[in-house]
Amino acid sequence: MAPKKLQVAAAGLGRMGKRHAINFLNRTPRAELVAAFTPDPEEMAWAKVNLEPYGVTLYDDYKKMIEQPGLNAVVIGTATSVHAEEAIQAMQKNLHVLCEKPLSTSIPICRQVVEEAKKHPHLKVMCGFSRRFDESYRDARNKVEQGLIGRPSIIRSQTCDKHDPSGFFVAYAAWSGGIFVDMSVHDIDLTLWFFGDDIQPKSVSAHGIRAVQPELAQYNDYDNAVGIVEFWGGKIAYYYCSRMMAHGQEDTTEIIGTEGKLSVNSNPQSNFVNYYHPGGITREVPAHYYGRFEMAFVQEANEFTESCLDNKPLPVKLSNAVKAVEIGAALQEALVSGKQVRFDETGRRVEGSSKL
Amino acid sequence: MAPKKLQVAAAGLGRMGKRHAINFLNRTPRAELVAAFTPDPEEMAWAKVNLEPYGVTLYDDYKKMIEQPGLNAVVIGTATSVHAEEAIQAMQKNLHVLCEKPLSTSIPICRQVVEEAKKHPHLKVMCGFSRRFDESYRDARNKVEQGLIGRPSIIRSQTCDKHDPSGFFVAYAAWSGGIFVDMSVHDIDLTLWFFGDDIQPKSVSAHGIRAVQPELAQYNDYDNAVGIVEFWGGKIAYYYCSRMMAHGQEDTTEIIGTEGKLSVNSNPQSNFVNYYHPGGITREVPAHYYGRFEMAFVQEANEFTESCLDNKPLPVKLSNAVKAVEIGAALQEALVSGKQVRFDETGRRVEGSSKL
Amino acid sequence: MAPKKLQVAAAGLGRMGKRHAINFLNRTPRAELVAAFTPDPEEMAWAKVNLEPYGVTLYDDYKKMIEQPGLNAVVIGTATSVHAEEAIQAMQKNLHVLCEKPLSTSIPICRQVVEEAKKHPHLKVMCGFSRRFDESYRDARNKVEQGLIGRPSIIRSQTCDKHDPSGFFVAYAAWSGGIFVDMSVHDIDLTLWFFGDDIQPKSVSAHGIRAVQPELAQYNDYDNAVGIVEFWGGKIAYYYCSRMMAHGQEDTTEIIGTEGKLSVNSNPQSNFVNYYHPGGITREVPAHYYGRFEMAFVQEANEFTESCLDNKPLPVKLSNAVKAVEIGAALQEALVSGKQVRFDETGRRVEGSSKL
Amino acid sequence: MAPKKLQVAAAGLGRMGKRHAINFLNRTPRAELVAAFTPDPEEMAWAKVNLEPYGVTLYDDYKKMIEQPGLNAVVIGTATSVHAEEAIQAMQKNLHVLCEKPLSTSIPICRQVVEEAKKHPHLKVMCGFSRRFDESYRDARNKVEQGLIGRPSIIRSQTCDKHDPSGFFVAYAAWSGGIFVDMSVHDIDLTLWFFGDDIQPKSVSAHGIRAVQPELAQYNDYDNAVGIVEFWGGKIAYYYCSRMMAHGQEDTTEIIGTEGKLSVNSNPQSNFVNYYHPGGITREVPAHYYGRFEMAFVQEANEFTESCLDNKPLPVKLSNAVKAVEIGAALQEALVSGKQVRFDETGRRVEGSSKL
CATH class of the missing domain: 3.40.50.720 (NAD(P)-binding Rossmann-like Domain)
Incomplete structure (x- = not known):
């Protein structure tokens, strides 16, 4: 049968x-x-x-x-x-x-x-969260677990899209939750994965600009933003998100430990081809996230299936998905208000500009 | 239905x-x-x-x-x-x-x-010939067809396997056809693809060593070999095949044209991770060809299927498969005999050490 | 004569x-x-x-x-x-x-x-400021001036030293001015160079950790710090400084414009050697800044000399050196106080934790 | 004094x-x-x-x-x-x-x-022979001496110049000694350095084309050539020389040992800048050999001086300079005659097309 x-x-x-x-x-x-x-x-x-x-x-x-x-x-x-x-x-x-x-x-x-x-x-x-299923991120995670970089202490992570001049993202900003919630939520999820699910943010700072899509002002959103999340326990993550890349998708992460560092995608490339021409040597870059993460989505579908059929634990906890959005929303709030958002060790807001 | x-x-x-x-x-x-x-x-x-x-x-x-x-x-x-x-x-x-x-x-x-x-x-x-289905080789091919490198004139291509100390390849040499037929046939097939199926070899020279598997002598085979195939019409391909790589599979190809160059896999890597440690920065390399070409085999299966179902032309001509073996066998002959093998413009042998 | x-x-x-x-x-x-x-x-x-x-x-x-x-x-x-x-x-x-x-x-x-x-x-x-004399930074600057990346809008820059376990930097922290003044002042100077000398900071946020040198607490200093400087006119620079790198000196800068990006030293390397071994492919990294910037110091000496002898304008304005320290000190203040420091468009402090 | x-x-x-x-x-x-x-x-x-x-x-x-x-x-x-x-x-x-x-x-x-x-x-x-003074080649040499790659067995080395359409090299061919003597002599010298000065060639094979400068025919020379030198003792070097590169100078060497490999300049670059643009990511390449080897010439001048003043042994034996030309001339002869040149273990010619 x-x-x-x-x-x-x-x-x-x-x-x-x-x-x-x-x-x-x-x-x-x-x-x-x-x-x-x-x-x-x-x-x-x-x-x-x-x-x-x-x-x-x-x-x-x-x-x-x-x-x-x-x-x-x-x-x-x-x-x-x-x-x-x-x-x-x-x-x-x-x-x-x-x-x-x-x-x-x-x-x-x-x-x-x-x-x-x-x-x-x-x-x-x-x-x-597709990046958890990407073989490069998994390899990095395994190396962290093997202790190759000591204690992970600083994470730099960025989600940067190729510039789309169509104006799609201006309209999309009306309901996207803002650039940090829409884009950096992946980087935040990776942070939870590498620092540990139980880590608590201590402070959140963020700043942004509208460099190519000034119309985003109507939605209080930005096309480039930088944020820092300080965690209780002596760890920091900092993020960059942008919709302005000329060259393509560039999602890069560095996990910096007390004894070493891992980078994921510090040299973006579509494939293994280099083109040598009078202007130098050029490699192409995927235009979109699916060009970078297609196989991660396939892996995700297969592992979800396996988890359902064999009643195995899921590879990503559902509560993390909430936590990632919470941190993303705090970044977005800090970005819009221009004020730092702070939390106590239990995760409760201790000051800041507004209610979530 | x-x-x-x-x-x-x-x-x-x-x-x-x-x-x-x-x-x-x-x-x-x-x-x-x-x-x-x-x-x-x-x-x-x-x-x-x-x-x-x-x-x-x-x-x-x-x-x-x-x-x-x-x-x-x-x-x-x-x-x-x-x-x-x-x-x-x-x-x-x-x-x-x-x-x-x-x-x-x-x-x-x-x-x-x-x-x-x-x-x-x-x-x-x-x-x-799986490499014809690899997206990097296809991208290179498209760039050649767009004229980005002018007239392809020199090809350097290598098939290099991670050293397997088990002795498997010694036994295998008894019936593999020799290192050029077994390994370089891929590089030869790529040569036909990039130079054109109708290209005719003019001379074939080859030399080899037994650096790590001296037992190969019993089968007249080698663990490292270098060969040059000169073609009629002013084109040259040169090949390196080895079973001695410490670091993993390294199959690299350069297509050098009159106005530019394309390289495929000049920086082998398993994935997008770099590991920074006191000794420097390290990236890993696939241990075997399937780590490099898995998706090419999947693509091959799908295109073969499409060709059968829709009665479309096959992406690789069957006669090429013979021609690639012929050139590989000439390289192997030159390697073993230590003598150049020559052909006239119709593809007929004009001199050389032995009959094929 | x-x-x-x-x-x-x-x-x-x-x-x-x-x-x-x-x-x-x-x-x-x-x-x-x-x-x-x-x-x-x-x-x-x-x-x-x-x-x-x-x-x-x-x-x-x-x-x-x-x-x-x-x-x-x-x-x-x-x-x-x-x-x-x-x-x-x-x-x-x-x-x-x-x-x-x-x-x-x-x-x-x-x-x-x-x-x-x-x-x-x-x-x-x-x-x-030696980096202004480095040929890579100069090449990047020329490309910006040629308009290759549109309007520079975001700068990411880091100064990261190889970890020195001797404790030297703990004692040094007593009078270094703090990690941002000591290290990031280079990145700030580059920011003034790429964004323009007349740019004014709007807000400064910073966070740090003591990951490998907890004794820095006695001097209110940190071994890793991240800061964001938002400038009037829609530009942002963000910095990372660290004394914890395992692999060597890693001073990297990205200048992100509305139409392209330039990176300097995104692949640190001591020289052109790659070492292929069973663990992968490794390249080494300079252990210290002089390994990276030696020729920039030589160039600096020569251009200073030329400027004196020929009464030519200096390549770096003296006032910039003050401005870079001012911004560094604001970052250090934000780092130590945990509070954002803000400036009005004339460069005057509008709020913040303390007087400079 | x-x-x-x-x-x-x-x-x-x-x-x-x-x-x-x-x-x-x-x-x-x-x-x-x-x-x-x-x-x-x-x-x-x-x-x-x-x-x-x-x-x-x-x-x-x-x-x-x-x-x-x-x-x-x-x-x-x-x-x-x-x-x-x-x-x-x-x-x-x-x-x-x-x-x-x-x-x-x-x-x-x-x-x-x-x-x-x-x-x-x-x-x-x-x-x-300037490359012996280049820090990358020296680093590679040190690694070989430390035994990092086992026994060096195969060398691939190329000297490839940016295409100069001025016709200079056609005239130059009249007295350059031919492309192998003029260009590959560097690669041959490196071979002697990495394999040992006392190594003896066993056979020499070479083939060439005139892809962009057909006028070279009048001097029996070529603009691209590939050669193999087999040495007594189970070692092989293979060379590529070209005057046709679109992108700049590309002098690359690989030293392949029984336990590892070293590459020098497998990723040519002028400096540490990468330019990200809608066509991908581009790095520039030195246009000429002096852009790649300037500091090697400075080092050469200083070491020669030291040798003279302090009566120290020279870093390069004079007899090697002759041996490199001898091998280069044998390659050139094989190239022009289309015939293999062979030597016995004492270095004496055993067959071949012509007298040197």
Whole structure:
């Protein structure tokens, strides 16, 4: 008898939703994509060609989809604003959930998802921080665990996108949660991974500029920002996020320990080609994060599947997803207010400009 | 109705055979692995766990396997000595064939495969030169076609394996065809790709040493060899092959044109991690070719499948596979005899030490 | 008649003083080292062997040295605490001055030097920010001036020393001015160079840890610190300074513009050698700043000489040396106080923890 | 009393001659340039401005120059055709000699220089193979001596110049000795350094093309050539020389041992700058060999000086200079004749197309 495969539904078939659907359809041997939902006619048309012929039932109603008999799990790649609601509904239908980051840009809503998940301890509920599945970050993590760099003490991490002159990100800023929540949340998640999940921020400082998209001012957002998070226990992380790179995606991390350092992607490159020409030697850089992290998403789908089928612990704790957003929101607050945000050792705010 | 998938059988479940089987099982969406053959009990035991539960019928008799109803294609990953025979038998059963390189170490036998293929023009018969499917080599190829380096004139290419002190390669030398046929055939294939399939060798010179495996003398083989192939029309390729690398696999190619140069893998690396320590900065290197070329093999399986299903031209001409072995054999002959081998413009031998 | 050479005296023959003396003795064709001063017997013994035989008159009294007839200039490489006083005395003796950075860790004293210099407009008085003479930084500067990266908007710059377990830097912290004044002053100077001398800081935030030298607490100093300087006009610089590197000196700068980026030293290396071994591929890194910047110091000596002899403008304005210390001191204050320091558009403090 | 300085005369003030003169004038603390010779009026005009004012006596007659009283040494940077004659004349005047490579393109003439030198054992006579003074090559050499790569067994070395479309090298080919003698002689010298001076060639094979300068045919020369030198004792060196590089000078060497590998300059770069732009990340490359090896020439001048003043052994044996030309000439012969050249273990020719 053939081994059981995880029956998965995909919610949302936008840019990232499509990729999740295709990954569960074709690149996750122990899972089967059996259903997909999108409210968007164009995405539905795509699904009729690319999913339906392979046995995927299509829905324009999320609630109906999650009632499909036999379903085991849902991968949520819809707009951020509905992530939490859909995740909660899926859990209530007894489905495992793999949700694109972030759960929500609202911390109380993030917490609702965590609360709901606590009611269903047998369900696997994971927020997809793809970098944890990237082989380079994993290699770095292994080296840290082997003690190669002593005690990790300083992290520098940046998420930098290729400049998109279309204006997309101006409109997107209305609901993205701000540049730190949208972009640096990955760097913050890595910080929790390398420094330890139980680390508590002590102070948060941030500054930003609008260098290429002045229209971001209407949303109190920025196109470049730098922030420092000081943690209790003598550790510091500092972040740079930007939507202004000319050359492509450049997501770089350094983990600096008392006895050594690890860098991830300090020399971005699309592939192994160097082009030698009268102006010098040039290598190309991936234009987008999927060019850098495609295989991490595939790995994520497979490990989520394994975790559901074999009832193994998930590789990322759900509570971290909330903590990362909390720190991101504090950075965004510091950025907008121009004031440092401080926390006591229990994680409580001790001063700062505003309520979260 | 679900689109038709290519029904594939895998012959041979050794190191590379297993990978082909798994790739067709899990990473080739338009193909289905439905059968597998191995004469080896250990491999069969592996297959019972890893293939049979997923609907793959197992055989210890190649001929029986290729009679399985509904079969469309076979991927041959058995020992080189039976490649040709199995390929011919498959064609006679009306099956498409993807055969691991080389077709044979014997040029007449290679030619038999080509002759048989000519009798079945509707069948897709391809010898798997994996580097043609690697995204870096393809990027380099595209840049050449765009004219970025002018007229390609010199190729330097090396296939260098991590030193394996087990002695495996000494025994292997008995039937490998020699280091140039076994290893440099990839570099030769790349040469044909970059210089053009119709290019004709003019002279072949080669020299080698036995630096770490003196026992290779019994098979007239070497553990390091360097060769030059001069082509008619003012082009030169030079090759280095070695089984002595301390650091890992290092397969590097340079394509030098009249107006620029392309290098592929001049900085080998396993991933994007650099480790900074008191001795300097270190990056790791893949230990084996599969660490470097895994995704190329997956791409190969997918393109072969597409070619069969959609009746598209194959990305690699079968006759090239023979030509690459011919040049490799001439290099090996020059290496062993210590004498230059020369050809006229029609490809005929004009002098040299021995008959091939 | 031989062209006139600049007659130079060297004050201080400690680590850096020796190098200045030797550079003016041997590597500055248009200058002659004619005098040297040190109060230290050991340094004097060194000078008797290495300087005196080549026509250099030795002094154990600075004031006497600067009265030596025919002297044109003095290079000051003594302890920071006497830099300013010696510079002022030299000017009063009508001597050009090349002074090691910083003029002083006290801003009022820095300003005294600038005031004195204003009284002697015919004298060349320069504070040696060596990186401005480094060919890589100059190449980057030229590319910025050519407009290759659009408008420089974000600078990341770090000065990171190899960890010295001797405890030297703990004692040194008593009078170094703090890690930002001692180390990041170079990065701040580069910021003024790339953003423009007239740029004004708006806010300064900084955080630090004591990861390997907890004894620094007695001097309110840190072994690793991160700071952000926001400038009026929409520019940000962020800095990292550390005395904890395992691998060597790593001084890296990125200048990020609206249309491109330049990095300097993102791949530190001692030379062009890579070592391939079973653990991977390793390159070494200079252990100290002189390994990285030796030729910049030679260039500095030559350009200072040319400026004096030919009455050309100096390549670095003296007022910048004060401004760099001011910003460094603000970072140090923010670091120690844990509070942001803010300035209005005229450069006046608007809030913050303490007076400078 | 000031220590004695070596009194040096410079013969030839062409491109490289000027550099030697300036290096002995300004960058060789223990030497003084006291005389210079050039037969060329333009070079003489340059010398009147750049050398004469600093105490250098100028000559348009080499023989007169070497009679200048007090002279200790001569650095010969004239045309290759007069190197040997001038070197012999200098020795006969009891002068130490630093001669640009090669001594001659004629092996008998090379040997005359060696014979003459034997008559003056107290004189230091060195042929300037600059790469032996380069810090990267020295670091590699030290690592080999420390045993880091086991037994050096294969050397790959290339000397590749930026393409110069002016046609200069076509005319130059008339008397350069051919591309292998002119360019690869450096790589051959490195081979002797890394494999040992006493190593004997066993066979020499070479092939070339005229890709960008077909006019070279009139001189039987090539613009790209590849050669293999097999040595007695199980070692192989292979070389590539080219005058066709688009990107700049690229002189790369790999020393491959039984337990590791060293590469020198596998990533050519002018400096530490990387430029990030929409086409990727670009670094520049030195346009000429002096951009890569300037400091090696300075080091050479200083070590030659030290050797003369302190009667220390020279860092390069004169006989090697002959041996390197011999091997270069054998490569050139193999290249032109299309035939392998072979030697017995004593270094005697055993077959081949022609007499040297």
